Amino acid sequence: MRDVVVIGGGAAGLSGAVTLARARRSVLVIDAGSPRNAPADGVHGLLGLEGVPPLDLLERGRAELVGYGGVVRTGRVVSAERDDDAFVVTLDDGTSERARRLLVATGLVDELPEIPGLRERWGHDVLHCPYCHGWEVRDQAIGVLGTSARSVHQALLFRQWTDDLVLFVNTSPDPTPEEAEQLAARGIRVVTGVVDEVLSTDGRLSGVRLVSGEVVARSALTVMPRFVARLDGLAGLGLVAVPHEMGVGEHAASDLMGASSVPGVWVAGNATDLMAQVTGAMAAGTRAAAALNMDLIAEDTALAVADLHRHREGHVQAIHSPGR
Template identity: 65%
Template sequence: MVDVEVIAVTDQLKDRYDVVVVGGGAAGLSGALMLARARRSVVVVDAGAPRNAPAEGVHGLLALDGTAPGELLERGRADVRRYGGQVVSGRVDGVTRDGDRFTVALADGRTVRARRLLVTTGLVDELPDIAGVRDRWGRDVVHCPYCHGWEIRDRAIGVLAVGPMSVHQALLFRQWSEDVTFFSHTAEPLTEEQVEQFAARGIRVVAGEVAALEVADDRLTGVRLADGTVVDRDAVAVSSRMVARAGFLADLGLRAVEHPSGVGELVPADAAGRTSVPGVWVAGNVTDLSAQVGASAAAGAGAGAQINMELITEETGRAVDAARDAFSAASEARVSALVTGDRNHGL
């Protein structure tokens, strides 16, 4: 039986915390849970715009496969609150350093101070400007075969060439279906090697710019080219450009950088999540563009443990310094007493 104190749900921020977590997804809640269980004062500030909101379920997450994204987050919030952590609604607009602490400014005018900052704000999927793509995103317009491949297995799948990973994406989705069509759209021509690979795997290539996706009875039915040709498809895979939500870190000198593959922008950090700005940590998609929910949760938990250890090290150093100062003061007092005693004895 878990021995925890039940804390009332509140959006009332305290003046300061050991750690402010910006972003309330899998990474942020896992990091906050680890810190709350370590008896740290922690608050999660969540803007309420999870990347996976359009999806029906979270997949590939052991024991929780198929759980609705909203349900998973609600369970996570409850876990954090059971151990005394706070989860509040709000959008962080900026962060500045204030001595050895950070001041976190929310869009509604509230501010809060923290000794450490864990950023888990995730990313934004920038989608091609093709009619129907945004409306069907997360349903029958997908990007990750490990997230959605099983749900569209053995169906007619189209892959739109809109990013540097499109060829790779087509080869991946071929694992889930024998009926895969690659729409070259406005991309550079395929190399001889890619043509050979597609032919060997039975992936059809359709040339011409894509104008729109066809939808009927609330389901995707095909891909319409600019010349009016419609190719029947049940699902379409699109490589989005993934951009970290990190603009609010600019005043700290921390900015997103381009991923080497060209698929988007991320906040650089070491393997533990430590950024180039002391005291600022990142976890999840904001620094790992390809991380799924399970990997993001693990990264958040790991970063939480590392932050706790960093705080312990800092507190231990202060305690040692205080003990040394106390010992030095006591020693000086004893020496002073002895000298005074000797003088009195001499009189």
């Protein structure tokens, strides 16, 4: 039985696993091989590794983990449950792994509007985080696709990166008078009507078509998805997604150190922090691993004390037994 099974081998999971392996814990990472940021050309805002391709970053992380004695298995978890004093995790190939503790770092799913042409450009010139990709589309003709009441916020945010910005109201509420004044003051054009299609030319985004037939040329589009923690196969633990306090989706709630409501289960990265970038996910993985290791130390110490008591009691009984 391993000390820890880490479910999910992204930035949070690998950071946590490396921390645990360096703490001399036996660690297994189970990863399905479908990182959320795989479509992106590079990871940005990562100090010292600016622009590193996402898959290269994960490959480096796996190599570091293996160097410290950790193990990585490719597979998808289909069920997980507690069995007495351990957790049993079953993979899609029918095999199982046992562990004293679990670290869930499964990430999230971006729920995008069902608009033709949108998902195909996701992670390229359709994006949502200006701190991750705003620099790459600076000074371009950017459109903000309205999907919720946060769309005005998104438009004001992206205005920092370009003077040529259009807010497509689409399915979001119409701007309030105060919001309309803010948008006008910042030179943000507002286009009403529902977006019918995202257009591409020569493999690049070229604009959007409204249901009215009007086409508005744009070279980049930002949309705020609904974020949902990826917890498939984990219902047997009692780990469920709950509404996020910011109203941006559903997450696996945890405390500041990553402990979930399920004893023995920690959560790190986008599965609990829906807004975390790669740097934040890495830090969360390390923090959760440290807390998890301390929990194991407490258990190891309690077991050692119990063994010591049994040894002492046995020694006393031997001294006072008949015939001595």
